[in-house]
Amino acid sequence: MSTAVSKPLLKPDLQLVPDRWAEAYESETFKTISRKRFAFVILALLAFSAVFLVLWIVQSMFPALAGHRVYGYVNVNFVYTMAIFPFVWILGFAFVRYVRRKVYPLERELNRQFERGTKQ
Amino acid sequence: MNKLAISLFLVLIAITLYITYWSAKRVKTTTDFYAAGRQIKGWQNGLAIVGEFLTAAAFLGIGGLISFWGVDGQIYSITWFASYLVVLLLVAEPIRNSGKYTFADIVSYRLDERVIRPLAAVNAFLISLMYLIPQMVAAGALSKLLFGIPASTGLVIVGVLMIIYITFGGMVAATWIQVLKAMILLSGAYILAFLVLRQFHFSVNALFAAVANSKDLGTAWLEPGRWPMVKTPIERLSLGFTLLFGTAALPHVLMRFYTVPTKQHAQGSAMWSLTFMMMFHVLTFIFGLGAAVLVGNKVIKALDAGGNIAVPLLARTVAGGAGTLSGELFMAFLVAVAFITIIAATSGLCIAASSAFSYDFWFRVIKRGQQEHAGQVRTARLAALAIGVLAILGGLSVQHVNVAYLAGMAFAIAATANLPTLIFSLYWKGLTTKGAFLGMLGGALVAVLCVVTGPAIMGKNALFPLNNPGIVSVPIGFLLTYLGSVFTRDKVSAVKFRELAVRSRSGLGAES
Numbered sequence: 001m002s003t004a005v006s007k008p009l010l011k012p013d014l015q016l017v018p019d020r021w022a023e024a025y026e027s028e029t030f031k032t033i034s035r036k037r038f039a040f041v042i043l044a045l046l047a048f049s050a051v052f053l054v055l056w057i058v059q060s061m062f063p064a065l066a067g068h069r070v071y072g073y074v075n076v077n078f079v080y081t082m083a084i085f086p087f088v089w090i091l092g093f094a095f096v097r098y099v100r101r102k103v104y105p106l107e108r109e110l111n112r113q114f115e116r117g118t119k120q
Numbered sequence: 121m122n123k124l125a126i127s128l129f130l131v132l133i134a135i136t137l138y139i140t141y142w143s144a145k146r147v148k149t150t151t152d153f154y155a156a157g158r159q160i161k162g163w164q165n166g167l168a169i170v171g172e173f174l175t176a177a178a179f180l181g182i183g184g185l186i187s188f189w190g191v192d193g194q195i196y197s198i199t200w201f202a203s204y205l206v207v208l209l210l211v212a213e214p215i216r217n218s219g220k221y222t223f224a225d226i227v228s229y230r231l232d233e234r235v236i237r238p239l240a241a242v243n244a245f246l247i248s249l250m251y252l253i254p255q256m257v258a259a260g261a262l263s264k265l266l267f268g269i270p271a272s273t274g275l276v277i278v279g280v281l282m283i284i285y286i287t288f289g290g291m292v293a294a295t296w297i298q299v300l301k302a303m304i305l306l307s308g309a310y311i312l313a314f315l316v317l318r319q320f321h322f323s324v325n326a327l328f329a330a331v332a333n334s335k336d337l338g339t340a341w342l343e344p345g346r347w348p349m350v351k352t353p354i355e356r357l358s359l360g361f362t363l364l365f366g367t368a369a370l371p372h373v374l375m376r377f378y379t380v381p382t383k384q385h386a387q388g389s390a391m392w393s394l395t396f397m398m399m400f401h402v403l404t405f406i407f408g409l410g411a412a413v414l415v416g417n418k419v420i421k422a423l424d425a426g427g428n429i430a431v432p433l434l435a436r437t438v439a440g441g442a443g444t445l446s447g448e449l450f451m452a453f454l455v456a457v458a459f460i461t462i463i464a465a466t467s468g469l470c471i472a473a474s475s476a477f478s479y480d481f482w483f484r485v486i487k488r489g490q491q492e493h494a495g496q497v498r499t500a501r502l503a504a505l506a507i508g509v510l511a512i513l514g515g516l517s518v519q520h521v522n523v524a525y526l527a528g529m530a531f532a533i534a535a536t537a538n539l540p541t542l543i544f545s546l547y548w549k550g551l552t553t554k555g556a557f558l559g560m561l562g563g564a565l566v567a568v569l570c571v572v573t574g575p576a577i578m579g580k581n582a583l584f585p586l587n588n589p590g591i592v593s594v595p596i597g598f599l600l601t602y603l604g605s606v607f608t609r610d611k612v613s614a615v616k617f618r619e620l621a622v623r624s625r626s627g628l629g630a631e632s
Contacts (some may be wrong), residue, residue: 024628025618033626041209048205052360055198059344062351067343075326077344079406082196085398088202092394095209096387104384107626114628 029110030072036103044091051087055080122268125452129267131458132304136285139296143289147402150496153290154221154475155378162385164299166392169376171298173200173367173393174305174400175465176258177527180458183434184427186408187288187417190341192350197401201365204397208390209370214546214624215377215517216386220379223371224480227541227560230616232553234485239560241480243382243537244371244565249511251370252466252528254523256515259462265424266432266455275515282466282496283508286474287501295379301457302341306400306439308457311450312431313403315438316410326407330413337412349587366531371539372472377603383627407431412436447476449580469505478503525576532571532589536597542600546624551601552610559601566600567593569581 024030058066059077066077147153159424176201185193214542224240256275263274285293320326332339340346350356367373377386411420411430414437420430432451436442439450478500483491491499537560544551544559570589575582586592623629 021619021622022615024626030622030626033158034621037625043576044205044209048202052202052364056353056357056360063343067188067339072325072334072341073342074325075342078191078328078342081191081198082402084198085201085402089398092205092208092391094355096391099387100384106352107628108322110622110626 009106024114027110027113029106029113032115033103033106033110036106040095040098044095048088048091051084055084121456122414125449126267127515128452128456129459132303132456133281135300136281136460136463137295138570138574139300140285140289140293143292143296144526146292147497149291149493150221150479150500152292153497153500154471154479156291156295158379158381160218160295160379160385162380162388163392164295165376165380165385165389166303166394168295168298168379168394169204169373169389169393170396170400171302171305172372172376172468173397174302174461175255176262176458176462178400179305179309179461180262180428180431181426182404182409184420184424184430185347185405186405187412187415187420187430188211188427190343191405191409192347194343194405195350195356195360196363197404199363200367201394201397201401203364204390204394206364206368207373208387208394211374211542211546212377212386212390213383213489213627216380216383217627218546218620218624219262219378219386220225221375221479222475223369223374223538223542224476224484227538227556230545230613230620231551231556231610232612235553236556236560237480238485238539239557241485241536243477243533243560243564244476244480245473246532246601247530247538248371248469249507249514251509251517251524251532252469252473252507253514254527255462255469256511257523259459259466260426260515260519262462271519272516275482276512276518278463278466279508279512279515281463282511283468283505284465285467286470286472286504286508287604289421290497290500290504291375291379291471294471296377296463297464297467301460302396303521304457304612305461306396308454309403309407310398312435312454315450316406316414316434319410319414319438327409327413327454331409334413336337336416336418340410341412341577354591355586355588358591359588360592362528362531362535362588362612365539365590365594366535369534369542370530371476371534371538372468375472375475376468383481383630404555410434410438466511470504470511474500474503477507500530502584526572528576528588529568529571532567532593533564536567536593537561539594540598540601545606546620548605550616551607551617552608554608554610554614555601555603558604559597562600562604563593565595 058080068076070076070079129343151157176219182196215226217231223244224237227235227240259278260271260275263269264271285297320330328342331337331341350359377389380386382387411434415430415433420427420433423429426595432454435454436447436451440447482499483489539555540563541557567589570584570593573583574589575587
């Protein structure tokens with residue numbers, strides 16, 4: 001029976017001392033990772049917020065526009081609401097592709113640098 | 121119908137019990153119990169997350185709401201769906217990279233654990249319990265409506281099954297039951313949507329024309345603004361705000377990201393859940409408007425003023441009608457699925473509440489991280505049992521009271537108290553222990569106060585005007601956390617921020 005297991009969050013060979021974390025934090029690779037991630041996330045959140053804000057404005061303040069028919073009985077409110085589904089999904093999909101292509105290689109690089117560093 | 125529905129329900133229960141038996145043999149360590157051994161693949165976890173979220177409120181409630189009030193009910197569909205984009209962008213990977221089992225792992229990482237972890241545990245426990253009790257009460261009410269058995273019996277059945285699943289199978293059983301439920305539910309939803317649209321020659325315009333030309337309905341059902349809950353612009357915005365941001369900090373949703381082996385799988389889980397959520401939520405208008413036209417909302421209202429029977433009645437109508445074998449069978453199938461939906465949802469909440477107690481409070485705070493694995497699993501099982509009993513007793517004691525506001529309160533606390541601390545922990549160097557303490561405690565109190573003094577409880581005498589307080593309470597939560605941090609110092613937090621930032625954004629050192 002194992003005892004006392006406040007199991008470390010890190011694998012033993014990746015236990016970095018505070019200075020090494022600071023070094024990783026200050027490294028150019030990590031700064032690029034953060035910059036790339038935030039650039040996408042902020043843009044995506046802004047786009048997402050704008051789309052929802054427009055929906056709210058149309059539904060709350062322009063009911064006539066919301067009820068305006070675009071095809072038969074299908075109105076602007078319905079088309080816009082349903083368009084949010086693919087829009088949000090595409091944002092999510094684009095984020096995943098972006099991170100996997102642009103950010104993960106850098107993360108692997110960072111891992112290599114500091115995994116190697118701790119083993120020395 | 122009742123016998124048919126009960127028979128199908130028993131078949132599904134037998135399958136879930138087998139899953140629990142299979143899972144029980146695999147639960148040996150705390151990681152197995154709380155995180156399914158981190159063996160769940162991205163798409164499986166995506167389905168399980170969707171399972172957590174496609175509760176009776178989504179499956180039966182949104183359809184009923186749309187059938188009564190028109191397309192306003194879609195606000196639940198788009199905000200619940202879109203909330204997973206927030207999860208994907210901001211929390212899925214960082215959580216998997218930096219934590220172990222619970223929400224408290226993240227928020228106490230760089231702060232004083234003795235102060236923050238117990239508070240985070242209490243918040244997580246209360247949120248899960250507040251969400252759990254209305255689910256139990258709804259289960260009782262639905263069992264009476266759908267199976268014709270007494271509400272208290274239905275509630276106890278749900279509670280006992282939940283206890284069995286979690287006590288024996290832990291997160292392994294909870295995950296696979298959610299996966300099963302999500303697959304059955306999505307299949308049922310697509311068959312129903314197909315059958316409804318067939319009545320309108322697969323033309324959405326024809327469905328809308330039927331709504332517009334119905335003497336009981338009209339074009340107002342196709343336009344926003346009928347539902348009193350979102351009658352004012354601020355109510356509409358606040359409801360969306362609460363749902364959107366509350367979801368991203370619900371403990372039982374966050375816990376799911378620990379069940380996968382890597383950050384890629386965590387990211388994949390969020391993307392899959394976004395996909396499956398979209399697959400379901402694009403259909404809700406078909407269910408609601410279809411029920412309003414084909415069943416008639418007066419018929420629905422006469423049977424159930426809450427509208428929860430709308431989707432099952434629609435299923436019977438489009439599959440052949442009352443008295444036909446196909447109609448009764450399809451209705452029975454959806455009724456059984458709805459009930460399984462509730463049981464699975466309660467299981468996820470039960471494991472979140474029990475981990476808040478057994479892992480965060482008992483193991484990390486009381487035992488100071490010193491307890492053997494077997495003892496931890498035993499405590500977790502006992503906690504699940506105790507929470508199950510508490511939920512049954514709580515549900516029975518309030519089953520004749522309208523406790524729907526408790527679920528709203530759970531979302532409000534998650535959005536107001538947990539989200540600011542979670543976001544600041546991951547992304548802001550200036551967060552201090554005192555700031556987090558003020559934000560979590562103050563935020564929770566503000567959220568509770570807004571709901572308690574709001575229309576949901578005080579009716580027309582409400583002191584706070586909004587049914588959903590998010591638009592007011594969430595900024596207050598962020599502000600409290602910010603102000604509490606800028607006026608205090610926490611050197612350890614600032615130093616450890618670098619460690620958490622590197623770990624959460626890059627995955628360096630993440631446990632595998």
